[in-house]
Amino acid sequence: MNNLSRSEEQLMGYLWKHKKAFLKDLILSHPKPQPAKTTVATLLKRLQIKGFVNYQIFGNSRQYFALIEKEDYFSIRFKEIISHHFNNSIPEFTSFITQTLKLDRLELDALKKTIDKEVTTKRNKDAVFY
Numbered sequence: 001m002n003n004l005s006r007s008e009e010q011l012m013g014y015l016w017k018h019k020k021a022f023l024k025d026l027i028l029s030h031p032k033p034q035p036a037k038t039t040v041a042t043l044l045k046r047l048q049i050k051g052f053v054n055y056q057i058f059g060n061s062r063q064y065f066a067l068i069e070k071e072d073y074f075s076i077r078f079k080e081i082i083s084h085h086f087n088n089s090i091p092e093f094t095s096f097i098t099q100t101l102k103l104d105r106l107e108l109d110a111l112k113k114t115i116d117k118e119v120t121t122k123r124n125k126d127a128v129f130y
Helices: 006-018 023-029 037-049 070-085 090-100 105-126
Strands: 020-022 053-058 061-066
Touching (some): 006 020
8 A cells, every 4th residue: 555645645534524524625625725726636636646545527626535445545544554563562562552552541440441441342243152
């Protein structure tokens, strides 16, 4: 998968939020000062070439939509980060996150609850009932 630049990823964020959007809607989504129409059009063209965006024509306008879901994109990106920077080790990645972000007790408890819930869900799916 092609990596997105920061500006491409930001534009995809606006497109994921809107589901479908015209160029002017995407420009208005940006904080002020808003980028030039040509800048956003260029980003959209690059995203289209990379296979992230397509459009449907309505008269003289193009309505853009994402070809990849936000969750799918970030799932792939996180897997790449874990693979390349943490030796494909989830425990190593988790240790880095919890120590580097200096999570407080409430955040750590919330993380633990999320993990415990996922473990329970996986156990229930793996259980064989006779």
